[in-house]
Amino acid sequence: MREHLRLFLVRYIKLWVFTVFSSIAAILFWSLFDQSKTIHQSEKWALPIVPHPQEIRLKNKEQSFIIKPSTRILVSGLTLKNRAEVEVLNSALNKHFIQPLEVDFNAEDFHDSIIVGELNSGNSGVDSLVSRSGLIFTESYPGSEGYFLDINPDYVLIAGQDSSGTFYGVQSLLQLIYREKDELKIQPATIIDYPDMSLRSAFYGFYLNTLEDDALIERAYVDFNKIAQFKFNMIDLASHHYSHLEMEVPSHPEEKLWQRFARLHDTAQRYNLRPRVGGWAKWVNTKSQWGVDLTTLEGIRTSQMIQLNGTNSYDLEISSGKIAPNVMHEPGTGRQWNQEPFVVMDESGSEVFKEGRDYRVNFGEIHAEAYQKFYNTRQTNLEVLFSEVHSGEGEPAGYPLRWGETFNAPTTIRRLRGGRIEDGQIVKVDFSYIGPDPWSILKVRYCRSDRRLHTDGPENYIWRWCNDPARFLAADDFSLDVDETRVFAWDKRCLDSGKTRSQTWVDDIRYYYKTIRSTNPGARISMWSDMVDPEHHAGLYGTQGTASLMVDAGMTDVIMIPWKSSIAAESVRFFADKGFPIMPSCQNITKEGYSDAPKWASLLREFYSDKNLPFGMMYCSWEYKFDTDLAWEQLATVADHAWSSAPYIIHTPVRRAPAGTEIEIVAKIEGDKFVFDGKKVRLGPLAVKRAFLYYKKSRSDSSYTRTVMIKTGTQFSAIIPGVPQEVKTIEYYLQVSNETHISYSPKLAQEKPFEIIITMN
Structure with a gap:
């Protein structure tokens, strides 16, 4: 039966991808890409790319690549599975031409082409173009999700370290397209880019009414595409309905819930967004009668x-x-x-x-005041309360x-x-x-000590929640539905167990954990940390021992999601010390309307950069707020601070210099639009504190000479003294620091410095 359903799902998704994705992709991108260029970016940035790339090497504007009807997209060494980035690129470009651009898989002539491939894949075409740049890439550089983008007058190369990196390279390229008179051009540059943080999620809660509304589903497809432009790699769908995937959708009786989710999951994955199932969702103002099914055993x-x-x-x-x-x-x-x-x-x-x-x-009588009440369904015969929130x-x-x-x-x-x-x-x-939850109209309480909730089988709500997403959707990312329980370790069933509140709750978490792991050993698991964090709500609920018990139980790979910005430092330090991965939810907004992401990012880099643990950030607003410039500004702020960290050094390397002549090294230093200055989030950038040039004669000098770079307007410069003709090369790199961070250009500094070839006069 399971295999039958899996095959049906595969066929269903393939059919949908073929008939739907091709028709909607062209509509999605171009109008959205223009917005991504105007939202968030600083007017002083050299390139209009959000999030800001790690390494940018500018070229003369005259070296722009011109996109013509004859331009081809050359796919070099990619499998069918990895072609989402090609479809996104082609759909965006085809909007401007009567005939679609040709996509070629076997060409050897790169003239007038946009080449899409992967680094170190053994593909001679990509390797030869990388060699022309003089760069050497390894498994760790640019590393996972990284890419190399090289824009020249004759060709453009997009080469990712992996399929994700290639996809992000396409996203960056599309933000560099501009019109000049009647020509469509790509701004010239060499970019080496990769994320600082591996966890980058956007919260997109699918509540009951959303899943029934076709218009909201269609809007989600558009929003997913826009979110992907900012290089997020997860989308938190935050629905509690994963225990009921075989239910019929009330407004679409011919359709099962899992079929709706399958389309959402597939679309998210096409945009390199890994769907996370579960999570805490506020079910409000819904008129759906199927919410009653979620109350099974929750008493x-x-x-x-x-x-x-x-x-x-x-x-x-x-x-x-x-x-x-x-x-x-x-x-x-x-x-x-x-x-x-x-x-x-x-x-x-x-x-x-x-x-x-x-x-x-x-x-x-269980009565309603503002909404409705419903009675029996197939899964429960309890009345369920729909009422106004009471304080x-x-x-x-x-x-x-x-x-x-x-x-x-x-x-x-x-x-x-x-x-x-x-x-x-x-x-x-x-x-x-x-017990009604005054924050969540449909969310009701259940006893964590009820043995029926920890019994394997389809009659168990939790067992279905853990198994059905993998069964129907091949889900591999779960956000546990265990936070803010508020009721346990005091009723008769809990008291009879003789366990503390922490023990009771950890046993419940362990059941979720082991059930998910038994279905998918490699699944990623996260949870909101309110009741784990002693600085947050663990004291209120008597669960201060939860973190230590989870460590003892071997559950230190569960990603913790704190959110309270006022205790951010204490929370990040606590989970770092305990050895948990972390992904704060950037949901607190300053009175000026700024995201708190810069504060979380600063603390994450302080406490996690030297640890071998995944960490990152999540954008969250708890409701549909993807239709305003402010929402996209806040989303972009999270993306920017999760991806890279200022100061950003924009530098065009000096490749050759005549012997005996002074060599001027010039760089532009860019900062973030929003920053955390140690006290508050404010408009940036942070001031540059120090800027140094390090150089040495490659063979004769054992160490680097350091010289201060002088600021003139928006530029910093320093001089390398002229060298005699017998010196063949000079190696150099730049170091710049602001109040919180030190950056290098190139990023690997002494390990892979810039090289100047000394020529004869």
């Missing part, structure tokens, strides 16, 4: 001691004294639900009383539960005359209820 079981006097009715309460909300029952009959029984007994628990003979319970804390110390005000009719119990309960007797009532 809290508790006990209450009540003294029943006469035939008076008494409200059921939870341990804090609040009215018990949403006591589980069968709405059709108004009676108890056998899967979560309502049990009344004497104080010792030895005698169990009977409904209708000894007492009468009146289950309070207020009301939780005593040590009680990890966030409450709004009571807004449902209470469930009551009363003694019946003639029964076995004596007048004034204290009885013990065991019952289960659903």
Whole structure:
């Protein structure tokens, strides 16, 4: 069955790619590429590329490559799997010509061509063009996701270290296209580029109403393409619906949910965005009845001691004294639900009383105030609350539960005359209820100690959540749905276990972890860190021991996602010390509207640069805000600071110089539009503190001579004294520092310096 579904999925995606992708790709890019050039970039940048490349070597404007109808795209050594970048490039260029540009896979003549290939792949064409540049690339330089872009009058070379790098090279090239009179040109430059941070994600929450709306799905395709331009490599789809992939889509009964997700996943992957499933999503303002399916087994079981006097009715309460909300029952009959029984007994628990003979319970109606309520579905027969968000804390110390005000009719119990309960007797009532999350209308609570939640099989909500995405979508990136639980280690099931809150929660996390790993051993797993971080909410929920227990359990490869900018330094330091990968969510915005990404980036480089751990950043706004310039500005800020770090040295290397003549070395230093100055995020750039030129006569000098570069306007310069004719070459590199970072040109400095060949007068 699983193989049958897998084959069907493969055929479905291939058919969709063939019929849909080719038709929408040309529409997507060109109008969007113009926006990426104007959003975010500093007017002082030499090249309009976001994020800023690591190494830029400018050429004369006269060396621009002119794109003509006769221009060909030469694909050199790429497999069919790696052709997404070619399709994106061709779709963008074809918008300007009546006939599509020719795509050739076997040409040896590179004249008037844009060559797309990969470095160190054994392809003679790419290798020969790299040799012309005088550069040498290795496995680590430019490294994973890196690329080499060389734009000349006669040809353009885009060569990635891998398929991702090639894709990013295309994205950079498209930002260099400009019109001059009636000609379409590519600005000339040599670029060597690669990311500082391996984790670069954008949050794009697919909530219930989104997945039903065809227009929002189509908009997502456009947004994915725009996000890809900024070289993100992950897209967080943040939907809780991965346990229910076989459900029919209410507005499209002919379609299963997994089929909708398959199209989204495939489109994201075409744009080099790795889809992350799961995550914390705020389900708000939806009208979908299928949200009720998500409540399976998500309840809290508790006990209450009540003294029943006469035939008076008494409200059921939870341990804090609040009215018990949403006591589980069968709405059709108004009676108890056998899967979560309502049990009344004497104080010792030895005698169990009977409904209708000894007492009468009146289950309070679960009603809605602003939205709707729904009843039975195939997967649960509980009523589910749809209501307005209520505010207020009301939780005593040590009680990890966030409450709004009571807004449902209470469930009551009363003694019946003639029964076995004596007048004034204290009885013990065991019952289960659903605790509404005041932030998430559809998100309900469940007990982490309920054994049914940690039992393998399709009847288990968590088991399906971990397995079905891999089964239907070949998912390999998961964001655990475990954060902000708020209810555990206090109800009867938890107390009977004898575990601490941290132990209870880590056992739950471990079940997710091992279930995902059993299906896909190489899957990437992340989680929001609120309740793990002692500086954040771990103290509030009594889960301070979670990080250490996860280390003991061998789960240190789980990527932590902190988000609270005011404690950023403490959070980053804590997870670095514990040995966890990290990817902060840059969701806090300054009063000026600036993203907090520069602050997170500065701290990540401080605490993680010397560790062999993945790290990076995520853009997040928690809602659809991809339709304003400000949103794209903030997204670009995250991308820029995750990819590279200022100061950026723009330098055209000196290749030859006559003997006996002074050699002037000139560079332009560029900075980021938004910066963190150690105190706050503000407009940049940070000031250059020092700029040095290091040089030596290659064979005769054992060490480099250092000289200060002098600033003149926007340029820095220094002089290498003339050398006699017997000196064959001079090696040199540049070092520039601002308040937080040191940069080199070339990036490898002494390891691979620039070389000047000394010629005869």
